[in-house]
Amino acid sequence: MTFEKKSIFGLAVEILNQADVDQKVNLTHQVKEFWFAGKLTLETGPVPPGRPGRPKKPELLLPKNMPRRRNAKARAARIAMLHAIAHIELNAIDLAWDLIARFGVSMPRSFIDDWVKVADDEARHFILLNKRLEEFQSSYGDLPAHDGLWQSAENTAHDFLARLAIVPLVLEARGLDVTPALIKKFMAANDQQSVSALQIIYSEEIEHVRSGQRWFTYICNQQGLNPEKTYQKYVKKYFAGGLISPFNIEARYQAGLTESFYMPLINGQK
Secondary structure, three states: OOOOOOEHHHHHHHHHHOOOHHHHHHHHHHHHHHHHOOOOEOOOOOOOOOOOOOOOOOOEEOHHHOOOOOOOOOHHHHHHHHHHHHHHHHHHHHHHHHHHHHHHHHOOHHHHHHHHHHHHHHHHHHHHHHHHHHHOOOOOOOOOEEOHHHHHHHHOOOOHHHHHHHHHHHHHHHHHHHHHHHHHHHHHOOOHHHHHHHHHHHHHHHHHHHHHHHHHHHHHHHOOOOHHHHHHHHHHHHOOOOOOOOOOHHHHHHOOOOHHHHHHHOOOOO
16 A cells, blocks of 8 residues: 555544554554655644544443452453553554644654654554463453543643643653552563553654653743643643552653652642
8 A cells, every 4th residue: 555645634633533453553664664764744633533443342431340450460461461552552543643634733853753753653562462471362452441541631631731631641650650569560471471561652652742842842842831831731731630649750851741840730729
């Protein structure tokens, strides 16, 4: 299949609309290659969908209705955790393409470079996890999943700064907080294959948060806004329940997300 002379924005919407997971992943890899080869245009594309295409399975539940995962040493619990992370990665593919399709037209080319790479990384992460599930005689779609990530996307679809504040700088940053403990659980179960996959994902997610921080700060500077205060305003408005400590301060710092951004949002601080 060739995409030469097609618009990156139109292809982003095509990927968003793709319901078949394998096709979504493969198209992501192909579009990334064409984009960085300079073969795609910047012509305006169609309006992105409110919700991306999804397969019939998994069943999507409210976060509060998700079964609880227990001891990672148990095979079923490890499968459930890997499935949950695979679902996050699938959503992350679409979140990156939605950023491009919904907000990228007015942004520098380097913005599109960053999020095409993020989409490609997330697609590769999904493959890693689904391969591991298959090694457990399971696959993506076998278990229910929650729809919280895309609900956050819907809530911020009208506001570029809100989207960057909530998705990369709250939700993906939270992944930096919890993944090291998750890796330790899989290590305790002597599951080195899963550990290796999670370590790859963890290291690359730091750069994804950095991309969110870079462009959040860029837009704030363009609009004459204080990035820290603006971030705190959006988190209070769009992230119910507030931030949860403890934080992976070192990884967040590597991603450019310093304590002055998020610490005022905990412990009842205003």
